[in-house]
Amino acid sequence: MAARKAWTQDEAKLNSGMKFCAVIVAAGSGQRAGPGGPKQWRTLHGKPIARWSLEALLAAGAGEVVVVTAQADQDQARAAFSGLAGWSLATGGATRDESVVSGLNALRASDDAVVLVHDAARPLVESSHVESLLAALEDADGALPALPVTDTLKELSAESGGVTTADRSRYWRAQTPQAFRLGALKAAYAAWPSGQAPTDDAAVMEKAGGRIVLTAGDSRLIKLTYPEDFAMAELMAGGARAIRVGQGFDAHRFGPGQSVWLCGVEIPHSRGLVGHSDADAGLHALTDALLGAIGEGDIGDHFPPTDPQWRGVASSVFLLHAVDLITARGGRLVNVDVTLICERPKIKPHREAMRQRLAELLGLPRDRVSVKATTTEAMGFTGREEGLAAQAIAAVEAPI
Numbered sequence: 001m002a003a004r005k006a007w008t009q010d011e012a013k014l015n016s017g018m019k020f021c022a023v024i025v026a027a028g029s030g031q032r033a034g035p036g037g038p039k040q041w042r043t044l045h046g047k048p049i050a051r052w053s054l055e056a057l058l059a060a061g062a063g064e065v066v067v068v069t070a071q072a073d074q075d076q077a078r079a080a081f082s083g084l085a086g087w088s089l090a091t092g093g094a095t096r097d098e099s100v101v102s103g104l105n106a107l108r109a110s111d112d113a114v115v116l117v118h119d120a121a122r123p124l125v126e127s128s129h130v131e132s133l134l135a136a137l138e139d140a141d142g143a144l145p146a147l148p149v150t151d152t153l154k155e156l157s158a159e160s161g162g163v164t165t166a167d168r169s170r171y172w173r174a175q176t177p178q179a180f181r182l183g184a185l186k187a188a189y190a191a192w193p194s195g196q197a198p199t200d201d202a203a204v205m206e207k208a209g210g211r212i213v214l215t216a217g218d219s220r221l222i223k224l225t226y227p228e229d230f231a232m233a234e235l236m237a238g239g240a241r242a243i244r245v246g247q248g249f250d251a252h253r254f255g256p257g258q259s260v261w262l263c264g265v266e267i268p269h270s271r272g273l274v275g276h277s278d279a280d281a282g283l284h285a286l287t288d289a290l291l292g293a294i295g296e297g298d299i300g301d302h303f304p305p306t307d308p309q310w311r312g313v314a315s316s317v318f319l320l321h322a323v324d325l326i327t328a329r330g331g332r333l334v335n336v337d338v339t340l341i342c343e344r345p346k347i348k349p350h351r352e353a354m355r356q357r358l359a360e361l362l363g364l365p366r367d368r369v370s371v372k373a374t375t376t377e378a379m380g381f382t383g384r385e386e387g388l389a390a391q392a393i394a395a396v397e398a399p400i
């Protein structure tokens with residue numbers, strides 16, 4: 001009965017105008033998440049990641065949500081949030097704390113309103129998380145979800161290099177959303193020492209002397225940081241995924257020159273390759289394989305050879321565009337395999353450099369990148385050394 005009573009009280013509170021406002025921080029560039037652009041605009045289960053949080057907070061009763069984005073991302077944000085009401089945009093700063101302050105200042109709510117500050121990179125927030133925070137804030141200055149540490153915690157001394165074991169029971173992993181009262185959080189940020197960068201908002205309230213309480217964290221509140229986190233979040237969001245494969249082929253004619261570009265690596269040779277771009281047949285075949293895996297046409301559709309802006313361009317531009325298209329639809333590369341077909345130059349001495357370069361471009365570990373070489377036993381156009389050819393295949397895991 002007690003549980004039932006608590007539930008009805010929470011529900012009554014949410015329905016009786018004890019609303020909250022929120023700031024969603026979506027201004028980061030997500031450098032650790034691999035290629036594919038800022039993670040908050042990629043899709044999860046077909047929906048932009050930042051929209052997951054906005055929809056969830058609005059559904060939990062937020063009366064007003066300010067989403068803080070980079071200036072350059074504002075059109076993308078408007079497109080991502082189309083059809084939703086109750087949100088506005090603010091421009092982010094150089095650091096997370098500057099972005100939070102920008103968002104707090106853009107809220108119209110009064111100082112005694114409850115504000116939730118949330119990272120857009122944690123898309124799977126639910127109404128139950130919000131309800132717990134609102135209840136916990138009733139006798140605290142700040143509340144946040146936190147998880148116990150399950151791995152053993154080691155401390156590495158920077159001075160001695162010695163390793164010791166910490167008491168992990170004292171440590172908790174902080175998540176978001178984090179709840180405060182708007183006026184108090186603004187005042188805490190105003191008092192925060194300049195030049196220091198807090199990694200969450202509770203740290204700012206702690207420094208100002210506020211009492212912080214922890215609510216039950218949730219592994220679903222995962223912060224999408226590394227490429228593999230996106231696939232994990234897809235599973236948790238319940239999206240069905242499938243492996244899709246694509247293949248590509250390309251050939252270029254030899255011509256005057258002293259080197260050829262293959263798989264993003266320049267190889268000295270007695271001749272060059274003729275082409276509109278850098279004529280990197282390996283990257284062209286691979287780009288077509290990536291586009292093929294997601295049904296996005298071919299390289300000529302995206303980069304017409306008649307367009308002068310692609311003259312002499314590094315073909316990595318084409319490949320990265322294809323990777324962007326994959327990540328924008330919530331997909332990720334599984335592995336790629338390129339075969340180069342020529343008599344000369346000899347590929348083997350450069351093969352590892354090519355794998356390394358492709359791994360960097362694709363954001364993949366090297367064991368998921370293969371480069372092979374073969375000849376055609378002196379037969380045909382590659383055998384006569386009129387040109388060289390490349391084949392590629394790629395596997396992509398993506399929402400169905």
Ligand code: MG
Nearest residue numbers: 250251281284
């Ligand atoms: Mg080509």
